[in-house]
């Protein structure tokens with residue numbers, strides 16, 4: 001039954017009486033679930049945030065933030081106790097699955113990404129076990145994130161070959177044009 005919900009616009013269940021969106025549930029006798037992430041997003045859109053700088057050091061093995069990209073607005077996770085973070089005096093450290101400790105989450109918009117050896121970066125995709133880094137100038141690198149983490153590959157003509165670029169420090173600096181105040185992540189629900 002492809003009737004769009006009057007309230008949220010998603011499709012009704014097959015009986016045509018209830019909205020199947022668990023965050024809406026129009027027509028159902030069940031209460032809608034609260035979509036905390038959407039609530040925080042709305043608050044970020046209305047209230048904005050402050051400029052901020054955060055450090056990311058890859059933990060590899062798909063433990064990292066899945067996507068960092070200039071212009072991206074998303075919800076990010078940070079280590080609450082930076083002494084449990086990895087390095088330096090920066091006020092914020094991206095949470096990775098290795099960091100442990102408590103997590104604060106905040107919506108933000110990325111303005112720039114820098115690395116000492118790569119320079120200015122446009123996109124870092126850390127989905128899967130080969131990460132992709134695209135520089136501001138368009139040059140792409142693939143980074144192994146499983147068997148030999150940090151091994152870099154770059155494209156020559158059609159072939160991906162090991163890169164000569166040697167990275168001694170994997171710290172990335174991410175600048176936010178706006179970042180909401182961090183708050184504790186709600187308990188994970190299934």
Ligand SMILES: [Zn+2]
Pocket residue numbers: 005006007008009010019020021024025026
């Ligand atoms: Zn609905």
